[in-house]
Amino acid sequence: MIVLPAIDIKDGNCVRLYKGDFSTVHQVAKSPFSTAAQFKKDGAVWIHMVDLDGAKDARAVNSSLFLEVAKTSGLKVELGGGIRDMKTIEYYLENGISRIILGSVAVKNPQLVKEAVKQFGEKIAVGIDAKNEMVATEGWLAESSVHYLTLAKEMEQIGVKYIIFTDISKDGTLEGVNLQQLAAMNQAVSCNIIASGGVKSILDIQACRRMGLYGVICGKSIYSGSLSLKEAVETAGDQRC
Structure with a gap:
């Protein structure tokens, strides 16, 4: 299982939000470049x-x-946010972004x-962000009438190989991942599932690995110190997926 440390960018700064609320934005690191370098030092790929x-x-x-982080960090970059057309997808993938x-x-x-x-095949992932099991869009500012499992199955039919699932009510809370919804998605589709939102400690990493998930994203837990990235990587195993 791979561990993906997270860097969210707003106004050029490394920040975190609480439950996706833009009014809660706060800076968590001085530089995305030094932060990425530390992630690599701790074993992230x-x-x-x-x-x-x-x-x-x-x-x-x-x-x-x-693009600069992808070029200088030595890490594979998985990127989302505001990507709405083929031109943007092509631009990123042709200039160093991995997924x-x-x-x-x-x-x-x-x-x-x-x-x-x-x-682009496996270089494309779909992020499914849900609140009360319903998919949210536009940076989590709008809620749809689509159930998260319905969307996951539709994406599987299209040929999507990677799904990043975030329970918005858990994101940035350090309350632990939503194991119930993650298990439901992992059973509903054959896609590689990446857990996101709520990771607090090494117990979440262990639980996601036992479930057989492809990956887990860690953000606030690393910045707050409740999770050691180095320990998380060691617990997850081979990072070359």
């Missing part, structure tokens, strides 16, 4: 990055920063996901 400005504005905003995350468009424009998967 992948890094999960989100363009929060992009998610809110429905367009790529901090693209140069993400693109499509979120809101999976609900609003599944044809784009289909085209992206056809062209």
Whole structure:
């Protein structure tokens, strides 16, 4: 299982939100570059990055920063936030980003996901962010009428191989991952599932590994010190997935 430490970017800064609420934004690190370097030192192979400005504005905003991290960190970058068209997908993948995350468009424009998967295959992941089991879009500012498992099955049919599932009510809370919903998704589809939201301690890493998940994203837990990234990587095992 791979462990993906997270760097969320807003206004060029490393920040975290509480339950996806933009009014709770606070800086958690001085530099995305030094932070990424430390992640690599601790054994990470992948890094999960989100363009929060992009998610809110429905367009790529901090693209140069993400490309520089990909170029200088030695880490594989998984990137989401504001990616709404093939041109943006192609730009990122052709300039060093290893995996693109499509979120809101999976609900609003599944044809784009289909085209992206056809062209780029496993370099495309879908982020399914849910609140009360219903999918949220537009940087979590809007709630849809689509159940998270329904969307997961639709994405599986399209050919999506990676799904990142976030329970918004857990994100940034350090309350532990939503094992029940993760288990339901892992059983419902054959996709590789990456857990996100609520990771607190090594117990969450152990639980996700026992469940047979492909990966787990850790953000606030690393910055707050409740989880050692080095220990998480060692517990998860081989990071070369």
